[in-house]
Amino acid sequence: MVGLMAWVSGIVFGLGIILSGMVNPAIVLAFLDVTGRWDPSLAWVMAAAVAVGSIAFTIAKKRKKSYLGGAIQIPSVTKIDVRLILGGIVFGIGWGIAGICPGPALVLVGSGSLEAIIFLTAMLLGMGVFEAIQQKHQ
Amino acid sequence: MNYPDLLPWHAIAGGLAIGFAVTLLLLFNGRVAGISGIIGGLFRLQRGDVSWRVAFILGLVLSVTIWKFFFALPEIQIETSHMMLILAGLLVGFGTRLGSGCTSGHGVCGLSRGSPRSLVATALFIVTAMMTVYWVRHVFAN
Numbered sequence: 138m139v140g141l142m143a144w145v146s147g148i149v150f151g152l153g154i155i156l157s158g159m160v161n162p163a164i165v166l167a168f169l170d171v172t173g174r175w176d177p178s179l180a181w182v183m184a185a186a187v188a189v190g191s192i193a194f195t196i197a198k199k200r201k202k203s204y205l206g207g208a209i210q211i212p213s214v215t216k217i218d219v220r221l222i223l224g225g226i227v228f229g230i231g232w233g234i235a236g237i238c239p240g241p242a243l244v245l246v247g248s249g250s251l252e253a254i255i256f257l258t259a260m261l262l263g264m265g266v267f268e269a270i271q272q273k274h275q
Numbered sequence: 276m277n278y279p280d281l282l283p284w285h286a287i288a289g290g291l292a293i294g295f296a297v298t299l300l301l302l303f304n305g306r307v308a309g310i311s312g313i314i315g316g317l318f319r320l321q322r323g324d325v326s327w328r329v330a331f332i333l334g335l336v337l338s339v340t341i342w343k344f345f346f347a348l349p350e351i352q353i354e355t356s357h358m359m360l361i362l363a364g365l366l367v368g369f370g371t372r373l374g375s376g377c378t379s380g381h382g383v384c385g386l387s388r389g390s391p392r393s394l395v396a397t398a399l400f401i402v403t404a405m406m407t408v409y410w411v412r413h414v415f416a417n
Binding site: 139140141142143144145146147148149150151152154155156157158159160161162163166169170171172173177178179181182183184185186187188189190191192193194196197200202203204205207208209210211212214215216217220221222223224225226227228229230231232233234235236237238239240242243244245246247248252253255256257258259260261262263264265266267268271 | 285290292293294299300301302303310315328333334335336339352354357361363367371372375376382389391396397401406411413
């Protein structure tokens with residue numbers, strides 16, 4: 138049941154990415170191109186998603202367990218540290234180059250795009266490098 | 276005046292669907308729908324923590340196939356060269372793990388729960404991405 142709900146959530150998330158237009162990196166780049174022909178669509182996507190999401194988190198914070206009986210795991214870290222800032226900058230540079238972030242990357246791979254497969258492979262490699270460094274320092 | 280064109284309805288409807296997906300995963304599975312974190316967790320396998328991650332990822336990948344049962348896939352333009360795609364992928368992979376989140380984890384879920392940490396991260400990666408696009412399109416291109 139836990140797997141099934143996660144699967145359904147992934148499908149709905151992906152359909153949302155396609156419907157919103159954010160599956161197309163050109164539309165994402167048009168949002169990021171503030172001095173060019175700016176397309177504000179991405180801001181609307183985030184605003185709508187946050188409007189629904191904030192209701193969900195309000196409900197979740199009042200509950201001890203999920204509807205399926207498991208623990209509700211909301212991040213508890215509040216520290217704004219160098220890691221968060223550097224990570225945001227490094228991610229921002231990569232996002233700005235191609236207009237692809239992890240969610241749309243997976244959806245695009247489902248479309249069979251060679252470019253997306255190249256991007257995703259590199260992305261997994263980047264995550265692997267982070268894991269390797271992280272584990273070395275522990 | 277043409278009301279249907281007044282707002283980007285596709286973007287809003289898509290955003291609502293993403294918010295609904297976040298709601299499902301949070302309230303049924305008790306998990307935050309941060310995609311880089313869901314993938315990243317698979318680099319350290321823990322018992323009982325694998326199947327939901329794989330299921331969610333498969334759902335995302337499969338969404339295109341389901342969409343195509345009903346509608347034509349919208350136009351997808353990727354004009355970035357293969358070399359730059361590799362560079363972008365490496366930076367996105369490393370950066371999202373270092374900063375513990377991406378557009379979904381910090382941008383959607385973090386802002387939804389009012390996390391100041393996620394607000395800082397989101398503002399930072401959006402501004403950095405905007406500066407990068409400016410450099411790539413308007414400085415280096417000339």
